[in-house]
Amino acid sequence: MMILSTIAELRKVVVKAKSSGQSIGLVPTMGYLHEGHLTLAKNAREENDVVVMSIFVNPTQFGPNEDFESYPRDLERDKKLAASVGVDYIFAPSVEEMYPHDGGIYIRAGRQAQTLCGASRPSHFDGVLQVVAKLFNLVQPDRAYFGQKDAQQVAIIQTMVRDYNFPVELRVVPVVREEDGLAKSSRNVYLSSIERMQAPVIQQALQIAKLELMDSGDVDKALSQATKIIEHNTAGKIDYLSILTYPDLKEVDEKSDQILLAAAVYIGKTRLIDNLILSLKGELIHV
Amino acid sequence: MMILSTIAELRKVVVKAKSSGQSIGLVPTMGYLHEGHLTLAKNAREENDVVVMSIFVNPTQFGPNEDFESYPRDLERDKKLAASVGVDYIFAPSVEEMYPHDGGIYIRAGRQAQTLCGASRPSHFDGVLQVVAKLFNLVQPDRAYFGQKDAQQVAIIQTMVRDYNFPVELRVVPVVREEDGLAKSSRNVYLSSIERMQAPVIQQALQIAKLELMDSGDVDKALSQATKIIEHNTAGKIDYLSILTYPDLKEVDEKSDQILLAAAVYIGKTRLIDNLILSLKGELIHV
Numbered sequence: 062m063m064i065l066s067t068i069a070e071l072r073k074v075v076v077k078a079k080s081s082g083q084s085i086g087l088v089p090t091m092g093y094l095h096e097g098h099l100t101l102a103k104n105a106r107e108e109n110d111v112v113v114m115s116i117f118v119n120p121t122q123f124g125p126n127e128d129f130e131s132y133p134r135d136l137e138r139d140k141k142l143a144a145s146v147g148v149d150y151i152f153a154p155s156v157e158e159m160y161p162h163d164g165g166i167y168i169r170a171g172r173q174a175q176t177l178c179g180a181s182r183p184s185h186f187d188g189v190l191q192v193v194a195k196l197f198n199l200v201q202p203d204r205a206y207f208g209q210k211d212a213q214q215v216a217i218i219q220t221m222v223r224d225y226n227f228p229v230e231l232r233v234v235p236v237v238r239e240e241d242g243l244a245k246s247s248r249n250v251y252l253s254s255i256e257r258m259q260a261p262v263i264q265q266a267l268q269i270a271k272l273e274l275m276d277s278g279d280v281d282k283a284l285s286q287a288t289k290i291i292e293h294n295t296a297g298k299i300d301y302l303s304i305l306t307y308p309d310l311k312e313v314d315e316k317s318d319q320i321l322l323a324a325a326v327y328i329g330k331t332r333l334i335d336n337l338i339l340s341l342k343g344e345l346i347h348v
Numbered sequence: 349m350m351i352l353s354t355i356a357e358l359r360k361v362v363v364k365a366k367s368s369g370q371s372i373g374l375v376p377t378m379g380y381l382h383e384g385h386l387t388l389a390k391n392a393r394e395e396n397d398v399v400v401m402s403i404f405v406n407p408t409q410f411g412p413n414e415d416f417e418s419y420p421r422d423l424e425r426d427k428k429l430a431a432s433v434g435v436d437y438i439f440a441p442s443v444e445e446m447y448p449h450d451g452g453i454y455i456r457a458g459r460q461a462q463t464l465c466g467a468s469r470p471s472h473f474d475g476v477l478q479v480v481a482k483l484f485n486l487v488q489p490d491r492a493y494f495g496q497k498d499a500q501q502v503a504i505i506q507t508m509v510r511d512y513n514f515p516v517e518l519r520v521v522p523v524v525r526e527e528d529g530l531a532k533s534s535r536n537v538y539l540s541s542i543e544r545m546q547a548p549v550i551q552q553a554l555q556i557a558k559l560e561l562m563d564s565g566d567v568d569k570a571l572s573q574a575t576k577i578i579e580h581n582t583a584g585k586i587d588y589l590s591i592l593t594y595p596d597l598k599e600v601d602e603k604s605d606q607i608l609l610a611a612a613v614y615i616g617k618t619r620l621i622d623n624l625i626l627s628l629k630g631e632l633i634h635v
Contacts, residue, residue, distance in 0.1 A: 068513065072515075075515075079366075080369060082367060162507075162510060162511055163511070164458055164459075164460065164507035164508070164510065164511045165457075165458020165459045165460065165507075166455065166456065166457055166458050166477065166504070166507055166508050166511055166512070167455070167456050167458070168453065168454070168455050168456075169453065169454050169455075169456055170452075170453055171451055171452020171453050171454070172451075172452045173451065173452065190453065191512075194512050195512055195513050198512055198513040198514050198515055199513045199515075201515060217453070220449075220451035220452075220453055221451070221453050223449060223451065224449055224450070224451045224453055225453070225478075225481050225482055225485055226355065226482050226485040226486045227485050228359075228362075228485055228486075228488060
């Protein structure tokens with residue numbers, strides 16, 4: 062496995078792969094790898110000749126009061142983990158390498174970014190689209206791998222790929238969980254042991270909401286049950302708890318065939334997200 | 349030469365060229381071809397295995413009161429002209445084919461788009477970047493050809509390519525002119541015979557400004573001379589007449605090494621643009 066820290070090195074690898082007809086799989090990450098990332102990489106390994114994993118904590122997707130500085134980083138550990146699942150190249154550029162200029166041209170995410178995480182992180186998805194567009198242009202992957210845990214991110218990137226005709230196939234991989242149901246996240250390391258014990262309640266609350274929704278079809282009732290479960294079983298503060306169509310992220314109505322149940326909860330100072338996607342296949346939902 | 353009207357047809361051509369290692373040159377146009385476009389195509393023909401010319405009057409770069417509906421179109425004539433200079437494929441999609449969805453994700457041009465044409469056409473360059481990004485992703489050209497006549501457009505696209513790492517080389521081709529100096533433009537067909545006689549004054553005024561600038565280095569004096577020439581010799585209304593650094597489009601100072609002299613003038617109802625670029629190579633300019 063090779064580590065590429067400059068765009069010039071990466072371009073050479075890409076040109077060589079392309080000119081010899083090899084397919085490229087891209088796994089974009091912010092590092093501090095966990096099993097979720099490794100599952101993306103394993104999928105990429107199975108489906109492509111060359112696997113490039115990017116490791117870049119992208120400053121433009123963090124708000125001014127967010128955890129960009131303290132976001133966990135451990136490239137040495139990441140190298141070993143990436144090598145263990147067959148990654149060929151890690152692209153780990155500096156911030157200066159990725160953003161040497163600011164010509165003032167920005168991609169603005171649309172309506173899909175106004176809700177859920179976008180409501181409390183106003184320019185987060187603009188930054189995500191900026192770095193993803195750059196990575197797509199740099200790596201020119203045949204396939205790019207994203208985790209369903211970031212369901213809103215996946216929906217918005219799908220829209221960009223569709224509306225801007227990026228020549229890449231998005232591959233979306235299910236959420237990888239701890240044994241107690243907590244979604245794997247690089248931010249889980251922030252949790253104290255008491256917080257760690259409370260954190261799986263987020264997923265449990267979503268499961269209860271799902272059952273209520275499938276039983277009664279009542280969105281408000283499902284949300285209020287999930288809210289109670291989180292409030293009674295954690296010291297957490299709910300950022301949002303929402304039921305929306307997927308991937309449009311609109312209000313649920315009778316015609317919805319995929320539904321997202323999504324939550325963001327502050328467990329102590331750590332903001333965790335999780336979700337479930339329900340495929341209704343024509344079952345009536347009362348709203 | 350083949351005409352491609354769908355993205356699916358275009359993708360097949362691109363995949364075939366790429367997989368056989370052929371280079372692709374893209375000439376993006378809005379059609380109603382003139383010698384300027386044909387010069388771009390001839391350059392593309394010399395430097396690439398496959399030449400794709402897009403012909404698409406892009407609605408998103410026209411303002412609500414601009415000439416999108418009346419913009420001149422003649423695909424049959426364009427086909428003959430394109431074939432005569434060796435274009436392999438014309439990509440001429442419908443508006444519905446290019447914009448079947450609106451997911452609300454937009455590229456916003458930055459500071460470079462606030463001046464010159466951008467000042468009177470507020471979202472023009474956002475629309476240009478949108479369609480150019482789509483064309484780059486669809487055609488995946490090795491080289492793309494633009495005319496220096498649209499100097500501001502070239503500067504802004506260069507910034508997007510640089511800041512978003514599009515894997516394409518921009519090739520910028522000098523302005524092609526009529527014998528009397530009028531820059532070739534699809535919009536020249538709008539001119540009445542009297543207007544046509546007045547139109548070359550725009551270029552003459554820029555030449556006078558250039559001489560004044562090289563002589564005295566006085567930006568204001570150069571601009572006021574050019575203004576007088578246009579006002580005294582045409583019935584035209586000046587939209588702007590500016591001297592800025594190139595490609596940054598900032599105010600000229602002692603360090604500037606490339607300077608753009610640019611004008612947009614309404615000759616009757618027809619808005620014409622023209623420019624000159626001065627390479628100063630260290631000569632002092634007084635501002």
